Amino acid sequence: KNEVEQSPQNLTAQEGEFITINCSYSVGISALHWLQQHPGGGIVSLFMLSSGKKKHGRLIATINIQEKHSSLHITASHPRDSAVYICAVPLRAQKLVFGQGTRLTINP
Amino acid sequence: SAVISQKPSRDICQRGTSLTIQCQVDSQVTMMFWYRQQPGQSLTLIATANQGSEATYESGFVIDKFPISRPNLTFSTLTVSNMSPEDSSIYLCSVGPGEAFFGQGTRLTVV
Numbered sequence: 001k002n003e004v005e006q007s008p009q010n011l012t013a014q015e016g017e018f019i020t021i022n023c024s025y026s027v028g029i030s031a032l033h034w035l036q037q038h039p040g041g042g043i044v045s046l047f048m049l050s051s052g053k054k055k056h057g058r059l060i061a062t063i064n065i066q067e068k069h070s071s072l073h074i075t076a077s078h079p080r081d082s083a084v085y086i087c088a089v090p091l092r093a094q095k096l097v098f099g100q101g102t103r104l105t106i107n108p
Numbered sequence: 109s110a111v112i113s114q115k116p117s118r119d120i121c122q123r124g125t126s127l128t129i130q131c132q133v134d135s136q137v138t139m140m141f142w143y144r145q146q147p148g149q150s151l152t153l154i155a156t157a158n159q160g161s162e163a164t165y166e167s168g169f170v171i172d173k174f175p176i177s178r179p180n181l182t183f184s185t186l187t188v189s190n191m192s193p194e195d196s197s198i199y200l201c202s203v204g205p206g207e208a209f210f211g212q213g214t215r216l217t218v219v
Contacts, residue, residue: 033208040117041145041198041213045109048208086150094139094205098150 003027004089006099014107019074021102023087026068033096034061034072035086043086046072077106110135110203114211121191121218128187129214131201136181139204142174145213146197154199157184191218 005024013019023032031050037043047054047061049070054061058077063070074081082105088096111134121127131140140157154174155163163176178184188195196218201211 031206035208035210041200041215043200043202043208043210043213045208045210088208090204090206095141095153095156096151096202096204096208100150 002100003091003097004087004099006085006087006102008102009100010103010105012105012107013077015078017077017106019077019081019104019106021072021085021087021104023070023072023099024068025070025087025089027089027091029089029091031090032063032070033088033090034070035088037084037086037101039083046085074104079106079108082106110137110207110209112201112203112209112211114201114214116214117212118215119217121216123192123218125191126187126189127191127216128185129199129201131184131186131211133182133203137203137207138181140178140184141202141204142176142184142186143200143202144197145200151200154186157186188216191216193218 003026007022031048033048034046035043049063058075060073084101084103086101087099091097113132142154143151145151153166154169155165157163157176157178159178175187199214
């Protein structure tokens with residue numbers, strides 16, 4: 001079993017829909033990262049959170065430390081949100097362990 | 109936040125040759141990491157680049173295949189040696205500890 005599990009693996013939605021991506025982890029952590037990877041390969045850090053909720057524009061990330069679960073939400077989704085979203089947690093000397101990624105496609 | 113410049117952004121190489129990827133950070137960082145992302149897969153850590161000492165490699169990765177340099181606290185290189193088509197991947201550098209800032213990635217195709 002992977003230490004970090006994401007769901008769904010693939011998600012297709014229509015523009016304007018509310019999107020939720022989930023991430024569960026099996027070990028104690030100090031923080032969790034949400035990352036965005038575009039087709040060119042570059043990765044952008046969206047959030048680092050250790051408790052509660054963070055919001056940036058149309059993106060919201062929440063974490064429940066007790067339940068070892070985090071969610072990434074996108075409100076009013078847009079085709080430019082199409083990307084792979086990855087959650088990652090630091091383990092073992094601060095090395096990051098990654099979920100499998102969620103490939104999001106937003107159709108106009 | 110750290111700004112990381114990685115180059116080249118992409119390359120097509122002949123099998124048997126080597127490619128060196130560079131990663132420049134705009135501030136001094138303690139740890140730099142090199143990752144490989146094979147097609148359709150998540151990121152796998154290759155090694156941790158340590159300033160002033162040899163890199164620390166993860167299981168399945170060896171120095172002869174992936175030599176790494178870390179001459180100072182802002183710069184590192186990864187060389188992919190004696191390449192084969194199986195080395196076709198995206199290679200990314202990132203910084204730490206505790207951060208999740210990445211370079212733009214190097215998309216390598218070996219033919």
